[in-house]
Amino acid sequence: MRLSLSGQAPCLFIVPRTAEDDIAIRISNLNFWYGENKALEDINVEIPRKRITAIIGPSGCGKSTMLFCMNRMFDGIAGAKAEGKIEIGSRNILGKNINLIDLRRKVGMIFQKPTVFPFSIRENVTYGLKAAGIRDEDLLERSMLASLKKAALHDELKDRLDEPAENLSGGQQQRLCIARAIAMRPNVLLMDEPCSALDPIATMKIEDLMRGLREEFAVVIVTHNMQQAARVSDMTAFMWLGKLVEFGETERIFTNPSDPKTVSYVTGRVG
Ligand SMILES: Nc1ncnc2c1ncn2[C@@H]1O[C@H](COP(=O)(O)OP(=O)(O)O)[C@@H](O)[C@H]1O
Numbered sequence: 216m217r218l219s220l221s222g223q224a225p226c227l228f229i230v231p232r233t234a235e236d237d238i239a240i241r242i243s244n245l246n247f248w249y250g251e252n253k254a255l256e257d258i259n260v261e262i263p264r265k266r267i268t269a270i271i272g273p274s275g276c277g278k279s280t281m282l283f284c285m286n287r288m289f290d291g292i293a294g295a296k297a298e299g300k301i302e303i304g305s306r307n308i309l310g311k312n313i314n315l316i317d318l319r320r321k322v323g324m325i326f327q328k329p330t331v332f333p334f335s336i337r338e339n340v341t342y343g344l345k346a347a348g349i350r351d352e353d354l355l356e357r358s359m360l361a362s363l364k365k366a367a368l369h370d371e372l373k374d375r376l377d378e379p380a381e382n383l384s385g386g387q388q389q390r391l392c393i394a395r396a397i398a399m400r401p402n403v404l405l406m407d408e409p410c411s412a413l414d415p416i417a418t419m420k421i422e423d424l425m426r427g428l429r430e431e432f433a434v435v436i437v438t439h440n441m442q443q444a445a446r447v448s449d450m451t452a453f454m455w456l457g458k459l460v461e462f463g464e465t466e467r468i469f470t471n472p473s474d475p476k477t478v479s480y481v482t483g484r485v486g
């Protein structure tokens with residue numbers, strides 16, 4: 216429960232919202248290397264639940280690397296190494312004995328180019344559920360339909376569920392990827408420049424969809440489009456040369472940033 220104290224002295228009966236309940240991802244002292252090349256430098260940030268957090272900053276500053284750390288996408292890149300802590304729930308996902316398949320179900324990822332599988336629309340959405348061992352056809356169908364609804368695709372596609380997903384437009388494919396991730400009931404949805412291959416109308420649909428998704432989980436979006444960050448996000452993280460320079464409410468970052476580098480970037484003087 217969020218209580219407004221507008222102008223009143225805090226009263227003893229009010230229990231403050233515990234930060235603990237509201238944090239989806241807590242990153243502490245995160246450093247990251249690609250071989251000799253350090254890509255992230257001592258990152259500390261708490262990503263809230265039920266909010267959209269945008270990561271902005273010039274090309275090469277480490278935005279994608281930050282996302283890749285949040286679901287260990289870097290595993291498998293030769294020489295890639297992360298140190299520090301990324302706590303999701305009560306677990307440090309950089310620790311040992313982390314089941315990467317489970318982790319990626321709980322922390323879904325949407326890429327710049329839609330990555331639909333060469334199957335039908337229906338099978339794209341049920342794929343992960345089947346891989347997780349769900350066999351009940353009724354349950355699969357219900358989850359599939361619910362995910363398409365949440366991804367604002369149901370009305371458009373309900374009569375085409377057995378068509379190949381590759382027949383869809385780029386924007387529909389991207390929303391299908393979102394439906395596929397939502398079907399796994401994630402805690403966090405990571406999006407790496409999800410609209411950069413889409414036209415303005417398809418982009419608007421994804422942005423509308425994101426606003427609805429934040430009711431259920433944390434959304435983290437990397438975008439090089441500052442207008443998009445300003446339009447959709449609640450929180451903004453500004454990165455520069457592998458460092459997190461500033462993090463705060465989007466409105467403040469865009470109207471009253473405290474760091475001179477953020478000022479230069481959001482006013483378009485650099486980047
Ligand atoms: N697979 C990789 N191998 C080596 N260096 C990489 C790799 N991916 C990214 N980098 C380097 O890490 C830094 C951060 O890259 P990245 O996270 O992709 O930045 P952004 O998403 O902000 O453009 C850059 O210097 C980039 O060249």
Ligand SMILES: [Mg+2]
Pocket residue numbers: 278279280
């Ligand atoms: Mg990137």
